[in-house]
Amino acid sequence: xxxxxxxxxxxxxxxxxxxxxxxxxxxxxxxxxxxxxxxxxxxxxxxxxxxxxxxxxxxxxxxxxxxxxxxxxxxxxxxxxxxxxxxxxxxxxxxxxxxxxxxxxxxxxxxxxxxxxxxxxxxxxxxxxxxxxxxxxxxxxxxxxxxxxxxxxxxxxxxxxxxxxxxxxxxxxxxxxxxxxxxxxxxxxxxxxxxxxxxxxxxxxxxxxxxxxxxxxxxxxxxxxxxxxxxxxxxxxxxxxxxxxxxxxxxxxxxxxxxxxxxxxxxxxx
Numbered sequence: 001x002x003x004x005x006x007x008x009x010x011x012x013x014x015x016x017x018x019x020x021x022x023x024x025x026x027x028x029x030x031x032x033x034x035x036x037x038x039x040x041x042x043x044x045x046x047x048x049x050x051x052x053x054x055x056x057x058x059x060x061x062x063x064x065x066x067x068x069x070x071x072x073x074x075x076x077x078x079x080x081x082x083x084x085x086x087x088x089x090x091x092x093x094x095x096x097x098x099x100x101x102x103x104x105x106x107x108x109x110x111x112x113x114x115x116x117x118x119x120x121x122x123x124x125x126x127x128x129x130x131x132x133x134x135x136x137x138x139x140x141x142x143x144x145x146x147x148x149x150x151x152x153x154x155x156x157x158x159x160x161x162x163x164x165x166x167x168x169x170x171x172x173x174x175x176x177x178x179x180x181x182x183x184x185x186x187x188x189x190x191x192x193x194x195x196x197x198x199x200x201x202x203x204x205x206x207x208x209x210x211x212x213x214x215x216x217x218x219x220x221x222x223x224x225x226x227x228x229x230x231x232x233x234x235x236x237x238x239x240x241x242x243x244x245x246x247x248x249x250x251x252x253x254x255x256x257x258x259x260x261x262x263x264x265x266x267x268x269x270x
Contacts, residue, residue, distance in 0.1 A: 024075050031071040039064045107141040110161035114138055124169040125233045129155035148237075173206050173230045176240050180247045181259040184222035188215060191256070195227055198250045202242045204235035221259045 043060045115138060120126045124135050126145070133147035142154045168174055182191055192213045199211040209230055216226035227247060231239040 027075055028071070031074065035064060035067040035071060038067060104141060106158040107156045110157035111138065111140055111143075113161055114143070114157055119165045120167045120169070124167055126168065127164075127166040129160040129163055131155055168233045168236075172232065173209075174233050174236055176229050176231060176236065176243060178227045178240070178243055178247070179216060180225040180227050180251070181219075182222045182225060183257045183259045186222065186256050188223050188225070191251070191254075192225065194250050194254060195225065195247065198246045199227060199229050199243055202229065202239060202246060204231050204239055205229045206231060220261045 039060055042063055046059060114120075120128070120135055122135050122137060125133070126135055128143070128145070131145045131147060131153050133145040133153065135143065136146050136152070137144040139157075142156055143160055145153045145155060147153055180191075180195065182188060192215075195213045196211055199205065199213070200207070205211065211230070212226065212228040214226055216224045218224065227243060229239060229243055
């Protein structure tokens with residue numbers, strides 16, 4: 001056995017493999033730098049378009065993943081690996097992962113649409129996905145809502161996007177709906193005038209439009225007044241409580257009799 005030829009062949013093979021490994025490392029480092037540079041360049045371009053930070057993060061992460069996959073495939077091709085079968089394997093894996101994570105992917109897609117269409121933003125008071133409260137964060141898969149009783153609630157983006165969304169912060173004011181029961185003997189015109197004047201003086205009640213006070217319906221006790229002041233969403237509950245207090249105090253100071261059900265019975269002799 002000619003050991004010198006065997007040694008020469010081993011050295012040549014090792015040298016060839018070493019150069020290939022070195023070339024792959026150089027290709028990987030250059031590729032990583034190019035990927036980071038491309039993602040950074042795209043991110044800066046999107047920032048100049050004043051995109052939502054959440055959407056910007058979505059796009060940057062997706063581009064980085066795709067470019068890294070291209071880099072890995074290129075390195076494998078440099079080593080002589082059949083990349084066609086590898087690409088088919090990646091496609092099959094993507095289908096399998098997509099089927100297994102259908103729920104997460106639907107939440108992800110819904111989150112993208114929430115950011116693009118902007119039915120609400122962070123800080124808005126909304127009713128969405130069966131929850132009502134202040135939006136604290138629009139995440140990749142869930143939206144965080146702080147309910148009025150101070151409970152942090154996480155709602156899937158797909159549930160929010162597929163359901164009715166009510167944004168109470170979109171308008172400059174919101175109507176407070178209350179009722180005031182009158183005794184049948186009370187002059188309703190005087191009561192309406194009194195309530196309009198008193199309710200308009202409640203803090204945080206807007207001047208335009210002014211409070212609505214009208215007869216809503218009748219019952220056995222007497223007329224029922226609809227009392228509807230307008231205020232900003234941030235002051236809704238305080239105005240709600242203050243209006244109830246004003247109704248009670250105004251009627252008491254005016255000396256109105258307490259609402260009591262009354263019936264007239266007529267006796268007819270045969």
